Every structure is written in C-alpha cells, then in structure tokens.
Amino acid sequence: MARMPVHPTPAAASDTYAGLRRDVTAWFDDAARDLPWRAADRTPWGVLVSEVMLQQTPVVRVEPRWRAWMERWPTPADLAAASTADVLRAWDRLGYPRRALRLQECARAVVERHGGVVPSSEAELLALPGVGTYTAAAVVAFAFGGRSVVVDTNVRRVLARTVAGTALPPPSPRAAELRLAASLVPDDATGAARWAAASMELGAVVCTARAPRCDVCPVRAACAWRLAGSPPDEHGARRRTQAWEGTDRQVRGRVMALLRGADGPVHQALVEEVWPDAAQRERCVASLVEDGLVEQDGEVYRLPA
DNA sequence: AAATCGGGGGC
DNA sequence: GCCCCAGATTT
Numbered sequence: 001m002a003r004m005p006v007h008p009t010p011a012a013a014s015d016t017y018a019g020l021r022r023d024v025t026a027w028f029d030d031a032a033r034d035l036p037w038r039a040a041d042r043t044p045w046g047v048l049v050s051e052v053m054l055q056q057t058p059v060v061r062v063e064p065r066w067r068a069w070m071e072r073w074p075t076p077a078d079l080a081a082a083s084t085a086d087v088l089r090a091w092d093r094l095g096y097p098r099r100a101l102r103l104q105e106c107a108r109a110v111v112e113r114h115g116g117v118v119p120s121s122e123a124e125l126l127a128l129p130g131v132g133t134y135t136a137a138a139v140v141a142f143a144f145g146g147r148s149v150v151v152d153t154n155v156r157r158v159l160a161r162t163v164a165g166t167a168l169p170p171p172s173p174r175a176a177e178l179r180l181a182a183s184l185v186p187d188d189a190t191g192a193a194r195w196a197a198a199s200m201e202l203g204a205v206v207c208t209a210r211a212p213r214c215d216v217c218p219v220r221a222a223c224a225w226r227l228a229g230s231p232p233d234e235h236g237a238r239r240r241t242q243a244w245e246g247t248d249r250q251v252r253g254r255v256m257a258l259l260r261g262a263d264g265p266v267h268q269a270l271v272e273e274v275w276p277d278a279a280q281r282e283r284c285v286a287s288l289v290e291d292g293l294v295e296q297d298g299e300v301y302r303l304p305a
Numbered sequence: 306a307a308a309t310c311g312g313g314g315g316c
Numbered sequence: 317g318c319c320c321c322a323g324a325t326t327t
Contacts, residue, residue, distance in 0.1 A: 055323040256311085
C-alpha cells in the first residue's frame with residue numbers, strides 16, 4: 001500500500017475555501033511562468049519527463065536539461081531505445097541519477113504496456129517506474145487536464161500557511177492534511193487542473209519557504225499564518241538538513257561525475273583518486289553497480305551500455 | 306516512520 | 317554554512 005492515489009472527495013464542503021481557490025487561480029492566469037513543459041504544443045511524455053526531473057531539483061536547473069532531452073528523445077520509444085550511458089550523461093548533474101535510470105525504465109514500460117502512449121489513468125501512471133503519488137497526479141492534471149489531487153511541497157506549504165496558520169507543514173503529510181487538500185479540489189476537471197497548477201505556482205513563486213513575498217500575495221488578506229502574525233516554524237528543531245561532506249552520496253556523486261566525463265571505460269586507478277577512504281569508496285562503487293548505474297569489467301568501470 | 310539518494314544556489 | 321528544491325523507493 002505504499003503507492004496509493006489520493007482520491008478526490010465527491011462534492012466537498014469546500015465552499016469555505018471558494019475564495020482561496022478563486023483568488024489563487026485568478027492570480028495564476030496572469031502570473032504563470034512561461035515554462036516549456038506548459039507550452040501549447042506540450043506532450044504527455046514531455047510533461048512526465050519534466051515531473052521526474054523536477055523531483056527534488058529546482059526549475060531553473062531542470063529547464064535547459066529538459067529542452068535538450070526532449071529534442072534528443074521526443075517520445076517514450078526514443079528514450080527506450082537509447083544507450084543508458086547516453087541517458088546518464090544527458091541527465092548531467094540534475095542529481096539522484098537513479099531517477100534517470102527509472103525514467104528510461106518508465107519509457108520502456110510505456111512502450112511495452114501501453115504501445116508507446118503515456119496512459120491517462122492515475123492508476124496506470126502510478127504503476128510506472130519512478131512515478132509516485134505526486135507525479136501520477138501531476139501528469140493527470142498537467143498532461144491530460146484531468147481531476148486529481150496534486151500535493152507537492154509547494155501546495156503543502158501554501159495550505160499550511162493559508163489554512164493551518166503555520167509557517168511550514170510537518171515533515172511528512174498526515175491524513176488530515178491530504179483530506180484538506182482533496183477537499184479543495186474543484187469538482188470539474190478543468191477547474192481541478194487549474195487549481196493544481198495555480199496552488200503549486202503560488203508556493204513556488206510567492207509563498208516560498210524562506211522570505212515569502214506576502215506583499216504581492218493574492219490571498220494575503222485571508223492567510224491564517226499572516227493573520228496570526230507570521231509565527232516561526234514550530235518543528236524547526238527536528239528539521240535537520242542532510243549532511244553532505246564525507247557522505248556516501250558525495251562519493252557516489254564523484255564516481256558518477258568521473259564516468260560521465262569519460263568517453264569510455266575508466267581504469268580503477270582513476271576511480272581510486274576520487275576518494276581516499278578505500279573502504280567507503282569500494283562500498284559506494286559496489287552500491288552504484290548494484291543500482292545499475294555502473295558496470296565493472298575487470299579493472300575498468302563504465303556507464304551501462 | 307525513517308533512511309537513502311545529488312547537486313547547487315540563495316541567503 | 318545552512319536550508320531547500322514540482323519525491324520515490326526501500327527498510
């Protein structure tokens with residue numbers, strides 16, 4: 001039961017928040033960023049690719065990679081047929097390269113299960129590699145204009161502030177939070193898709209995590225957090241950033257960067273230079289091989305063919 | 306529920 | 317230096 005769509009509530013008692021939805025969507029109609037995966041000629045596959053790239057990677061870093069990617073592999077069939085080494089190099093430094101691997105697996109699944117056509121049902125999307133609750137709902141809304149409950153970090157923050165009156169949402173969503181999000185979704189598909197885009201956009205552009213721009217916020221007058229005096233985050237103590245220096249993630253990143261930059265196989269002597277601690281380095285290389293991100297062939301390492 | 310998984314830019 | 321970024325998957 002790890003991956004379940006959030007089902008929209010039928011006819012909700014959401015009239016309470018009708019003003020919120022109206023003001024945010026009206027603002028969005030005027031303020032929406034001109035992002036390439038929102039263009040009129042967008043494809044469902046392009047939307048899906050953007051959503052996977054945007055999992056934990058900011059828009060400004062995704063945009064140029066997405067453009068190059070879609071030009072090179074416009075359809076699921078194109079990506080399915082590509083060399084994995086090329087895919088990992090094109091992923092470049094977007095981070096979490098297992099996402100690139102899953103995206104190619106996703107392309108192959110779309111080809112095999114759906115004849116190369118991205119499915120429009122949330123359940124079928126959810127069954128694809130690398131597609132979780134958020135991404136499935138987002139593709140339903142943004143690629144197909146369907147009704148779904150889209151809850152990402154932006155939406156969570158917007159609802160935490162405007163409705164709950166807190167600076168930030170709790171580290172992980174609770175059932176009540178998801179119920180609230182579901183209750184806010186308009187009944188009609190078009191309205192639902194617009195609300196999804198608008199609420200996310202507000203969090204991304206105005207209702208940001210640090211230094212929110214309340215002065216230009218369309219719902220500042222009704223925002224519970226602001227009306228409460230914009231109190232600081234209550235669970236700040238638990239919010240500890242993941243360490244970076246000296247972690248396996250840093251070591252794995254260095255190994256991947258080395259292999260991405262090489263045209264072909266890399267001798268182990270060069271791999272040994274990226275990290276001095278042999279035990280940690282070997283553990284990380286082994287995990288990369290285990291993940292399918294690296295192949296070992298005797299004394300050389302390379303990206304998968 | 307908690308841990309793991311990259312990398313960079315704003316402050 | 318710290319924090320966050322259109323999360324997913326595994327344990």
